[in-house]
Amino acid sequence: MNIIDCPIQTMSQIFVIEDCKKTDISILKTRTRAIEAGPAATRPQILSFGIAPLDAALPDGGLGAGLLHEVSGAAGDAAARGFVAALAGRFAGARGEAPVLWCRLRGAGQEDGALYGPGLVRFGLRPDRLLLVLAERPAELLWAMEEGLRCRHLAAVIGEGVASGLSASRRLQLAAGTSGVAAFLLPPPGGRASASAAATRWHVVAMPGRAVPCWRVELRRARGGGRPGDWIVEWEDAAFRFRLAAPLADRSLVPAASR
Amino acid sequence: MTAGPGGLRLAALDPLAAAGGLGIGMPLAEARALLPGLSSAPADPTGDAEGLAALADWCGRFSPWIAVDGADGLILDVSGLAHLFGGEAALLQEIGRHLARLGLHHRLALAGSPAAAWAWARHGDGGRLDPSAGLAPLLALPAAALRLPAEMVADLARLGLRRVGDLARLPRAPLTRRFGLQPGQRLDLLLGEAMEPISPRHPPAERRCRIAFAEPIGRAEDLDVALERLIAELCRLMERSGLGLSRLELVCYRVDGATQRLALGLAQPSREAGHIHRLFAAHVECIDPGFGIEAMILEAVESNPLPPAQAGLAPDAGATRDLAQLLDRLVNRLSPARVLRLLPGDSHWPERAMRLGPAPHSGRQPGAWEEEERLRPLCLLPAPEPIEMEMADGEEESPRAFRWRRVRRLLGGSEGPERIEPEWWRQGAGARARDYYRIEDVTGRRYWIYREGARWYLHGLFA
Numbered sequence: 016m017n018i019i020d021c022p023i024q025t026m027s028q029i030f031v032i033e034d035c036k037k038t039d040i041s042i043l044k045t046r047t048r049a050i051e052a053g054p055a056a057t058r059p060q061i062l063s064f065g066i067a068p069l070d071a072a073l074p075d076g077g078l079g080a081g082l083l084h085e086v087s088g089a090a091g092d093a094a095a096r097g098f099v100a101a102l103a104g105r106f107a108g109a110r111g112e113a114p115v116l117w118c119r120l121r122g123a124g125q126e127d128g129a130l131y132g133p134g135l136v137r138f139g140l141r142p143d144r145l146l147l148v149l150a151e152r153p154a155e156l157l158w159a160m161e162e163g164l165r166c167r168h169l170a171a172v173i174g175e176g177v178a179s180g181l182s183a184s185r186r187l188q189l190a191a192g193t194s195g196v197a198a199f200l201l202p203p204p205g206g207r208a209s210a211s212a213a214a215t216r217w218h219v220v221a222m223p224g225r226a227v228p229c230w231r232v233e234l235r236r237a238r239g240g241g242r243p244g245d246w247i248v249e250w251e252d253a254a255f256r257f258r259l260a261a262p263l264a265d266r267s268l269v270p271a272a273s274r
Numbered sequence: 275m276t277a278g279p280g281g282l283r284l285a286a287l288d289p290l291a292a293a294g295g296l297g298i299g300m301p302l303a304e305a306r307a308l309l310p311g312l313s314s315a316p317a318d319p320t321g322d323a324e325g326l327a328a329l330a331d332w333c334g335r336f337s338p339w340i341a342v343d344g345a346d347g348l349i350l351d352v353s354g355l356a357h358l359f360g361g362e363a364a365l366l367q368e369i370g371r372h373l374a375r376l377g378l379h380h381r382l383a384l385a386g387s388p389a390a391a392w393a394w395a396r397h398g399d400g401g402r403l404d405p406s407a408g409l410a411p412l413l414a415l416p417a418a419a420l421r422l423p424a425e426m427v428a429d430l431a432r433l434g435l436r437r438v439g440d441l442a443r444l445p446r447a448p449l450t451r452r453f454g455l456q457p458g459q460r461l462d463l464l465l466g467e468a469m470e471p472i473s474p475r476h477p478p479a480e481r482r483c484r485i486a487f488a489e490p491i492g493r494a495e496d497l498d499v500a501l502e503r504l505i506a507e508l509c510r511l512m513e514r515s516g517l518g519l520s521r522l523e524l525v526c527y528r529v530d531g532a533t534q535r536l537a538l539g540l541a542q543p544s545r546e547a548g549h550i551h552r553l554f555a556a557h558v559e560c561i562d563p564g565f566g567i568e569a570m571i572l573e574a575v576e577s578n579p580l581p582p583a584q585a586g587l588a589p590d591a592g593a594t595r596d597l598a599q600l601l602d603r604l605v606n607r608l609s610p611a612r613v614l615r616l617l618p619g620d621s622h623w624p625e626r627a628m629r630l631g632p633a634p635h636s637g638r639q640p641g642a643w644e645e646e647e648r649l650r651p652l653c654l655l656p657a658p659e660p661i662e663m664e665m666a667d668g669e670e671e672s673p674r675a676f677r678w679r680r681v682r683r684l685l686g687g688s689e690g691p692e693r694i695e696p697e698w699w700r701q702g703a704g705a706r707a708r709d710y711y712r713i714e715d716v717t718g719r720r721y722w723i724y725r726e727g728a729r730w731y732l733h734g735l736f737a
Contacts, residue, residue, distance in 0.1 A: 091678075091679070091681075091719060091735070092719050092735070093651070093652045093653045093735040093736060093737040094719075094737055096652055096653065096737060097652050097736075097737020098737070100652065100737070113593075114597065121612075127653050127655075127735055128653035128654050128655040128656060128734060128735060129653065129654060129656065130616070130652070130653060131628060131650060131651055131652060131653055131654040131734060132616040132617075132618065132627070132628035132643065133627050133628060133650035134649075134650040134651045134652040134653070134654075134734070134736070134737075135616070135652065136643060136644075137649075138652070138737070141643060142615075142616040142618075142628075142643050143615070143616070143643055145615060145616055146601075146613065146614075146615055146633055147613070147614040147615060147616065147630070147633075148604060148608065148612060148613055148614075149608075149612040149613075149614065150608070150612070151612075155607075155608065158607070159604055159607075159608065162600060162603050162604060163600065163604075165600075166596050166597065166599075166600040167596070168592075168593040168596050168597055169597075169600075220717075220718075221717065221718035221719045221720065221737075222718045223686050223714060223715075223716060223717060223718030228736070228737050229718065230737075250737075
């Protein structure tokens with residue numbers, strides 16, 4: 016790896032590289048990749064779940080901003096939405112309460128109802144920082160997402176109700192990469208998984224027997240050396256953080272028992 | 275023609291028919307006898323009024339200050355703008371040329387006051403009333419030029435007062451005693467002693483830019499170039515006065531006399547030509563150029579103070595501006611009704627605890643969202659859906675399963691009830707209290723259901 020040839024623009028980047036030399040070659044790889052991607056994408060924001068096995072399964076040690084993440088769910092189950100709302104809320108918190116753009120395909124989510132402000136609060140996503148876009152057609156929704164992803168002052172952009180396809184997801188990934196904004200896609204439940212350029216793909220469904228939101232979070236794919244797996248994760252709404260469900264905490268690397 | 279006493283009568287004439295000896299109000303049968311080849315059509319006052327209004331809009335290319343006058347006239351205030359067209363005479367010629375090309379018979383007059391112009395167009399020679407001639411041409415006009423009711427004109431004529439000058443010579447007091455205030459007032463207006471306000475159809479904007487083309491244009495690319503120039507000019511104008519555009523309107527004047535309008539609203543006052551041009555560009559294809567566009571005017575309909583930009587001083591300002599521009603792009607493409615935010619509803623009734631409002635115009639809104647101590651679902655169904663509860667054998671009060679959307683779901687656990695009383699002051703006496711439960715089925719999905727009387731409904735989904 017030739018570090019000297021990387022386009023270095025500022026002192027801070029040089030400092031980062033020197034810092035990395037001493038520590039870890041994999042972090043250095045990430046940094047180099049970021050520098051090569053351009054000035055806006057340097058220092059990609061990584062949001063850790065705060066759950067060791069889950070973070071370890073992701074290539075960057077957490078969920079990266081400036082990347083597209085796809086989260087599928089089941090019909091009549093708000094778990095996938097809750098998972099995305101919680102993640103977007105955490106991104107917003109890390110960015111000084113920057114707004115979140117939530118784009119919905121009109122009619123698509125009709126079955127499972129509309130986002131409800133009073134219920135959103137407990138996921139750390141403040142309703143007053145949420146911008147809601149209602150799109151009539153998938154193309155319109157993807158356009159709105161792309162516009163949002165070009166604005167680097169948003170915390171996250173969420174698109175609900177469309178399966179993106181390869182070229183559209185590439186466009187979203189590209190837009191997210193230049194602005195460093197996190198992008199989430201919630202494809203319609205029950206649809207077949209289509210080809211996608213998403214960095215990570217998740218499948219989230221509800222789990223029984225717990226009072227707090229409790230989900231079976233399955234990482235189906237993570238680009239760049241992630242390890243797919245599934246975990247049973249709870250959302251602590253008082254502290255706005257994830258935790259591993261108690262009975263499984265001690266054998267965290269073992270995939271959760273199927274229901 | 276229009277229906278009148280004794281059958282159909284003539285309501286309007288073209289110059290040819292007037293030269294043939296026909297008069298307004300003449301029975302159609304008589305007119306047919308005089309001119310056997312006469313072609314006639316039923317009068318259409320609403321159509322005429324619409325046509326006149328369209329013509330008034332089209333005249334916006336000459337002056338921003340236009341009023342419709344009666345059923346067949348337009349008044350344009352051209353003070354201080356004749357020089358743009360090469361003088362008053364040239365302006366009249368230009369208007370006349372355009373009207374003739376539209377196939378409209380017209381009489382034009384330009385004078386120092388609206389009343390004088392009216393009189394000069396309808397009862398005088400028309401054209402520009404030479405200010406150096408003084409009042410003499412006006413005094414020589416017939417009394418009808420005072421725009422008095424026809425009966426009063428006839429009464430005046432019986433007294434030998436046939437010309438404006440005859441009335442102007444009379445002492446005012448006896449005239450007022452005999453005919454009321456009207457003749458005196460009209461006389462003052464005509465001779466310029468009193469001012470008459472013109473109330474324009476569209477209040478003109480203070481700041482506007484105009485572009486006229488030697489040859490009509492029609493290609494989208496040409497329109498875009500012209501638009502870009504107008505926007506740049508208007509933005510310079512705004513910058514000089516320390517203002518930002520909040521709402522603006524583009525008016526395109528077509529060769530065939532129609533106008534095309536395009537309005538634009540901005541989330542935050544702006545004078546960034548590039549941003550405004552991008553917003554307009556998305557809609558340029560909506561402009562139908564017809565056979566060509568001759569002139570375009572861009573108006574600042576609403577503007578607000580905007581201090582000069584200070585780059586680099588406030589990092590927050592950039593974020594606010596970027597977000598406002600994002601909102602502009604979304605709203606202009608999708609419509610304001612589809613770019614929304616969630617507002618607290620100031621009510622404990624579930625359906626009313628939240629409402630959707632237009633997206634914030636700038637920065638943070640004073641949203642009073644409070645942490646809800648009772649658990650509320652993440653998603654609320656558009657309307658509560660009836661469900662069937664299935665009770666355990668032999669027991670009234672312990673449900674075992676429920677059926678929602680034709681799927682039977684075994685109950686795993688439940689929590690509740692939480693009683694929510696209706697707001698009698700809003701919902702009237704018919705509304706009933708609801709007992710809400712949080713329930714979970716065996717797969718772990720959590721629902722918000724309620725009982726109203728003996729019936730059960732599903733209202734929301736917990737994450």
